[in-house]
Amino acid sequence: MPSFSFTIDAQCPKTWARAGTIQTPHGAIRTPIFMPVGTQATVKSVSPEELCSAGAAIILANTYHLMLRPGSKLIDELGGLHSFMHWNGPLLTDSGGFQVFSLGHLRKLSEEGVTFKSHLDGSMLTLTPESVMQIEAELGADIILPLDICAPYPCPPASAREALERTHRWAERALVAKERVSEARLEHGRPGQTLFGIVQGAFEPELRQQSADFIGNLPFPGISIGGLSVGEPKSLMWEMLGYVTPNLPRNKPRHLLGVGSPEDVVIGVGLGMDMFDCALPTRVARHGGLFTRFGRVNIKAARFRSISSPIEEGCDCYTCQNYSAAYVHHLARTEEQLYYRLGSIHNIRYMSRLTTELRASILAGTYPAFRDDFLANYTPVSEKVREEQREKWRAVRLQGS
Amino acid sequence: MPSFSFTIDAQCPKTWARAGTIQTPHGAIRTPIFMPVGTQATVKSVSPEELCSAGAAIILANTYHLMLRPGSKLIDELGGLHSFMHWNGPLLTDSGGFQVFSLGHLRKLSEEGVTFKSHLDGSMLTLTPESVMQIEAELGADIILPLDICAPYPCPPASAREALERTHRWAERALVAKERVSEARLEHGRPGQTLFGIVQGAFEPELRQQSADFIGNLPFPGISIGGLSVGEPKSLMWEMLGYVTPNLPRNKPRHLLGVGSPEDVVIGVGLGMDMFDCALPTRVARHGGLFTRFGRVNIKAARFRSISSPIEEGCDCYTCQNYSAAYVHHLARTEEQLYYRLGSIHNIRYMSRLTTELRASILAGTYPAFRDDFLANYTPVSEKVREEQREKWRAVRLQGS
Numbered sequence: 001m002p003s004f005s006f007t008i009d010a011q012c013p014k015t016w017a018r019a020g021t022i023q024t025p026h027g028a029i030r031t032p033i034f035m036p037v038g039t040q041a042t043v044k045s046v047s048p049e050e051l052c053s054a055g056a057a058i059i060l061a062n063t064y065h066l067m068l069r070p071g072s073k074l075i076d077e078l079g080g081l082h083s084f085m086h087w088n089g090p091l092l093t094d095s096g097g098f099q100v101f102s103l104g105h106l107r108k109l110s111e112e113g114v115t116f117k118s119h120l121d122g123s124m125l126t127l128t129p130e131s132v133m134q135i136e137a138e139l140g141a142d143i144i145l146p147l148d149i150c151a152p153y154p155c156p157p158a159s160a161r162e163a164l165e166r167t168h169r170w171a172e173r174a175l176v177a178k179e180r181v182s183e184a185r186l187e188h189g190r191p192g193q194t195l196f197g198i199v200q201g202a203f204e205p206e207l208r209q210q211s212a213d214f215i216g217n218l219p220f221p222g223i224s225i226g227g228l229s230v231g232e233p234k235s236l237m238w239e240m241l242g243y244v245t246p247n248l249p250r251n252k253p254r255h256l257l258g259v260g261s262p263e264d265v266v267i268g269v270g271l272g273m274d275m276f277d278c279a280l281p282t283r284v285a286r287h288g289g290l291f292t293r294f295g296r297v298n299i300k301a302a303r304f305r306s307i308s309s310p311i312e313e314g315c316d317c318y319t320c321q322n323y324s325a326a327y328v329h330h331l332a333r334t335e336e337q338l339y340y341r342l343g344s345i346h347n348i349r350y351m352s353r354l355t356t357e358l359r360a361s362i363l364a365g366t367y368p369a370f371r372d373d374f375l376a377n378y379t380p381v382s383e384k385v386r387e388e389q390r391e392k393w394r395a396v397r398l399q400g401s
Numbered sequence: 402m403p404s405f406s407f408t409i410d411a412q413c414p415k416t417w418a419r420a421g422t423i424q425t426p427h428g429a430i431r432t433p434i435f436m437p438v439g440t441q442a443t444v445k446s447v448s449p450e451e452l453c454s455a456g457a458a459i460i461l462a463n464t465y466h467l468m469l470r471p472g473s474k475l476i477d478e479l480g481g482l483h484s485f486m487h488w489n490g491p492l493l494t495d496s497g498g499f500q501v502f503s504l505g506h507l508r509k510l511s512e513e514g515v516t517f518k519s520h521l522d523g524s525m526l527t528l529t530p531e532s533v534m535q536i537e538a539e540l541g542a543d544i545i546l547p548l549d550i551c552a553p554y555p556c557p558p559a560s561a562r563e564a565l566e567r568t569h570r571w572a573e574r575a576l577v578a579k580e581r582v583s584e585a586r587l588e589h590g591r592p593g594q595t596l597f598g599i600v601q602g603a604f605e606p607e608l609r610q611q612s613a614d615f616i617g618n619l620p621f622p623g624i625s626i627g628g629l630s631v632g633e634p635k636s637l638m639w640e641m642l643g644y645v646t647p648n649l650p651r652n653k654p655r656h657l658l659g660v661g662s663p664e665d666v667v668i669g670v671g672l673g674m675d676m677f678d679c680a681l682p683t684r685v686a687r688h689g690g691l692f693t694r695f696g697r698v699n700i701k702a703a704r705f706r707s708i709s710s711p712i713e714e715g716c717d718c719y720t721c722q723n724y725s726a727a728y729v730h731h732l733a734r735t736e737e738q739l740y741y742r743l744g745s746i747h748n749i750r751y752m753s754r755l756t757t758e759l760r761a762s763i764l765a766g767t768y769p770a771f772r773d774d775f776l777a778n779y780t781p782v783s784e785k786v787r788e789e790q791r792e793k794w795r796a797v798r799l800q801g802s
Contacts, residue, residue, distance in 0.1 A: 041731065045738035070706065070731045078709050078727055086723045305471065308479050322487045326479055330442065330471045337446035340738055 003142070003192025004221050006253045012367040016245050016272030019362040022222075022253055024090040024142040025191035026082065029057045031253060032269045032358050034351040035092060035277040040065050041075075041085040044282060045340040046348065048087045054317060054345050055352030058090035058142075060277045063135060064099035068120050072138035080140030080190070091141040092277070095132050095198075098226070098258070101150050111166065113147065129173040136193070137181040143194050145224055146174030151202040153232045160202035167200045168214050175218060196222040196255060203236055205243045212247035223248055224255040225273070231390070233383065234264070238271060245272035262291055262354055263380045266371050269358050281351050283393065285343035288332050291350040295379035299343065304329035317349035318342075404543070404593025405622050407654045413768045417646050417673030420763040423623075423654055425491040425543040426592035427483065430458045432654060433670045433759050435752040436493060436678040441466050442476075442486040445683055446741040447749065449488045455718060455746050456753030459491035459543075461678045464536060465500035469521050473539035481541030481591070492542040493678070496533050496599075499627070499659070502551050512567065514548065530574040537594070538582040544595050546625055547575030552603040554633045561603035568601045569615050576619060597623040597656060604637055606644045613648035624649055625656040626674070632791070634784065635665070639672060646673035663692055663755055664781045667772050670759050682752050684794065686744035689733050692751040696780035700744065705730035718750035719743075 005023040009030075012018065022029040036043045036051065039062045043051055051059060061081060066072060078084050081091055100106055100116045108115040113128030127135075129147045136144040147170050149163040178195045186192065197220030201207030215223060225244055228237045241256075248254060255275035256268050265276050281291070288300040292312045297304075299311065310320035311328060319328065319342040331339035361370035381389075406424040410431075413419065423430040437444045437452065440463045444452055452460060462482060467473060479485050482492055501507055501517045509516040514529030528536075530548045537545040548571050550564040579596045587593065598621030602608030616624060626645055629638045642657075649655060656676035657669050666677050682692070689701040693713045698705075700712065711721035712729060720729065720743040732740035762771035782790075 040735045040737055041728070042737050042739045045742075047739065047742070069735060070727070074707055074727070077707065078725060084725070084728055084731075086728070306475055306478065324479060324485070326471070326475070327442070327485055327487070330485075334441045334470060336441055336443050337738060337741055338443045338448065341446075341448070341742075 004194035006222065006251065008251070010363045010365075012270070012362050013365065014368050015270040017269045017358075017362050017367045018272070018274070019359045020253060020274055022090075024058075024194070026088060026090045026142050027057070029090055029275075030356075030359055031274040032265070032355045032362075033057055033275050034265060034281075034355050035060045035275060036282060036348050036351075037062070037277055037279040038085070038087075039279070040069070041081060043348070044286065044344065045337070046282075046344050048085065050318065050341070050345055051087070051348065052089070054349040055356065056089075056348055057352075058092060058275075059087065060092045060094065061085075061139070061141065062096070062099065063093045063132070063139065064096035064103075066093075066139060067096060067135050068118050068125075072135040076138035076140070080138075082140065090143070092143040093136050093139050093141040093145065094257070095136070095145040095147045096127055097132075097147045098150050100127060101152075102230070109149070111169070129170040130177040133174055133177040133181050133195075137185055140185075140190060141193065142191070143196060143222065144178075145196055145198060146171055146178075148198040148200055148226055150227050150230065151200065153203065153230045155202045157202075157204055157207075160204050160207055163202070164200050164207050164211055167198065168211070171197055171215060171218060171220075175220070194221050196220055196224045198224045198226045198257070199244055199248075200227045201240075201244075202227055203232060203240060205240070208240050208243040209247050212244045216248045216252070220252070222253045222255060222275075224257050226257045228256065229258045229260060229264075229278075238267060241268070241271040241273070248272070261380065262351065263375060263378055265351070265354060266358065266374050266378075269362075270367065270371055276355075281347040282344045284389075285347040286340050287389075288343070289347075290328075290343055291347050293377055296381055299325065299329050300332045301329075311346055315346065315349070316353070317346045319346045319349075405595035407623065407652065409652070411764045411766075413671070413763050414766065415769050416671040418670045418759075418763050418768045419673070419675070420760045421654060421675055423491075425459075425595070427489060427491045427543050428458070430491055430676075431757075431760055432675040433666070433756045433763075434458055434676050435666055435682075435756050436461045436676065437683060437749050437752075438463070438678055438680040439486070439488075440680070441470070442482060444749070445687065445745065446738070447683075447745050449486065451719065451742070451746055452488070452749065453490070455750040456757065457490075457749055458753075459493060459676075460488065461493045461495065462486075462540070462542065463497070463500065464494045464533070464540065465497035465504075467494075467540060468497060468536050469519050469526075473536040477539035477541070481539075483541065491544070493544040494537050494540050494542040494546065495658070496537070496546040496548045497528055498533075498548045499551050501528060502553075503631070510550070512570075530571040531578040534575055534578040534582050534596075538586055541586075541591060542594065543592070544597060544623065545579075546597055546599060547572055547579075549599040549601060549627055551628050551631065552601065554604065554631045556603045558603075558605055558608075561605050561608055564603070565601050565608050565612055568599065569612070572598055572616060572619060572621075576621070595622050597621055597625045599625045599627045599658070600645055600649075601628045602641075602645075603628055604633060604641060606641070609641050609644040610648050613645045617649045617653065621653070623654045623656060623676075625658050627658045629657065630659045630661060630665075630679075639668060642669070642672040642674070649673070662781065663752065664776060664779055666752070666755060667759065667775050667779075670763075671768065671772055677756075682748040683745045685790075686748040687741050688790075689744070690748075691729075691744055692748050694778055697782055700726065700730050701733050702730075712747055716747065716750070717754070718747045720747045720750075 020031040132147040197215035201211040256273040307325035421432040533548040598616035602612040657674040708726035
């Protein structure tokens with residue numbers, strides 16, 4: 001069995017949306033897909049069985065956190081990440097680069113790689129395109145990402161270009177290194193891994209086009225789009241995708257890194273994105289924010305105190321099928337651990353159902369109407385609230401998703 | 402169907418141990434039984450389905466916490482505690498008295514009842530034997546307890562006697578009040594509740610005997626033994642049971658309140674106890690303490706870092722069946738929420754399996770050998786460590802179990 005394939009099942013005639021099927025050594029993924037984030041080899045508070053029941057087909061784990069603790073070598077010795085975390089479905093690991101850059105522990109950036117300080121014990125560590133391939137091989141996810149440079153927002157054009165060019169050189173080095181570590185894995189009977197390329201280019205249309213063209217033409221079976229959702233207005237993110245998607249090969253799945261909210265996923269699909277990952281749905285759940293078809297509600301609000309119906313009527317998640325909104329409200333207000341689980345399950349199921357509906361609409365040829373209906377009903381959180389939350393969460397970010 | 406019955410299935414010929422069956426409106430309970438504590442209508446981090454899978458046949462909820470938040474009237478309106486917390490098995494609620502006395506918010510103790518300050522909003526509240534019956538009727542547990550006075554350790558004999566005599570008068574008032582509220586419940590088609598009596602008497606042999614005699618002869622279908630495990634040496638607790646058990650009617654189940662650890666349950670059964678409840682197994686689990694046949698281990702210890710086998714070989718709990726000790730160690734060290742669940746499930750399953758084994762040994766007539774074998778293998782935590790933990794937890798006690 002090949003370790004990876006992507007087939008397009010349907011294409012929207014009016015937008016860039018498409019429905020596809022990805023095959024991995026740990027099973028198939030129907031796209032569009034939302035991937036919950038399990039930073040430290042666990043989607044916070046949720047068990048693998050619950051992820052499965054909630055419809056999660058693939059999850060993401062963070063290389064940065066796992067290389068520091070418990071260490072990729074140990075995970076390898078224990079049979080790899082799938083076995084370690086008791087998740088037998090497809091897994092994706094990022095490269096750790098985003099955390100090194102965004103968490104501000106970077107000490108030195110050179111052509112060779114990045115040197116940074118561990119947030120756990122202060123030790124100095126270096127990541128190179130080659131060492132990242134080794135680490136991700138030890139973790140053993142089905143889809144892996146190469147070391148890249150995520151430019152901040154805003155970013156001077158010259159710096160953006162410099163970062164991009166280095167990212168491209170690193171991409172080529174990663175491809176070479178990946179071949180080498182793959183051979184070693186295969187010799188040990190471990191399933192193959194698939195390396196996606198990462199498109200960067202900050203907020204420069206020309207760089208984005210150039211990166212899509214360059215990365216798209218390298219032998220990466222899939223493409224992740226990085227450097228977006230880093231603090232810019234959403235309109236700017238969507239604009240950038242307009243320069244990326246048309247310049248990417250049609251036959252490779254496109255993964256929008258670190259996005260997003262329900263409305264982001266609905267819009268992103270129309271701009272050609274097949275895969276999404278984000279800690280937001282589970283993170284906001286832990287803070288009381290639960291998704292409904294009309295927008296996000298705060299379950300801690302007094303109005304839920306005596307509601308005997310579920311969070312959302314008709315929701316088929318474990319939480320809504322078994323508990324009243326009043327009970328979930330009680331657990332959230334008393335900060336009971338069961339709350340974090342029930343809230344997270346609800347939002348994961350919501351995202352999973354949403355992508356299933358998006359797929360159905362693409363197959364039916366009605367994606368544009370689905371998108372417009374969704375956006376007409378769903379009131380997103382304002383940019384202001386979003387910015388406040390971002391600030392609040394930045395402080396605790398090192399603790400994971 | 403009567404709302405309660407107790408039958409003795411076997412009796413140890415050499416000790417006070419016996420195996421029995423309790424029938425409640427929400428199912429049968431085989432004794433001896435350990436009851437996990439779900440202070441705020443949730444056994445911290447564990448779902449009802451997981452409790453069931455771990456073999457928990459009955460759980461306890463705390464009236465004190467629930468009357469304050471979300472309030473017993475609201476729970477009643479939402480269909481009672483079973484429906485509220487999605488637990489369809491037998492439930493027991495305590496009277497709230499223990500928390501009022503032990504948490505130190507007591508403001509006034511009179512013949513009428515106790516007045517105390519809510520730890521949530523500082524409001525003054527009064528509990529009487531009658532109001533407690535009303536509150537517990539609203540909560541709707543299968544087994545309920547009357548308001549009592551739990552004397553501290555140590556306690557001057559005169560105060561112990563005074564508290565005991567008032568507890569006895571309150572017991573009689575509770576029985577009268579219970580009849581009245583039961584009639585109202587039955588009129589509304591709600592299942593019957595069973596009021597246990599509470600034996601007190603501090604650490605005075607004569608008072609313990611007197612209380613067992615008095616409470617045992619009132620029309621309570623079951624007996625809880627209170628005022629033990631309040632800081633005294635364990636030997637003193639066991640000594641007190643020697644004055645209680647022989648003076649209690651044989652045909653009523655005996656519940657040892659707030660006990661205990663694995664070794665406590667093994668010993669307590671031999672002293673005639675049928676039911677145990679304690680937050681300890683789940684609380685120590687959350688702090689990293691997991692039970693094995695050789696004693697409690699600290700899963701955070703470095704020696705578990707790379708152990709690919711489960712916490713305990715042969716354990717049939719969800720955690721041990723699906724995760725390595727190394728993964729549980731990783732979750733505990735990173736303070737991941739899934740850890741609290743996996744640890745709690747392991748200890749709940751341990752306690753449940755232990756009581757099943759105790760029952761089997763009683764049925765087989767081999768309880769004394771089982772007890773001796775268990776105690777020979779199991780190294781309990783020392784009194785010193787126990788006392789340090791007690792101090793540490795006292796501070797956070799108001800937050801629940």
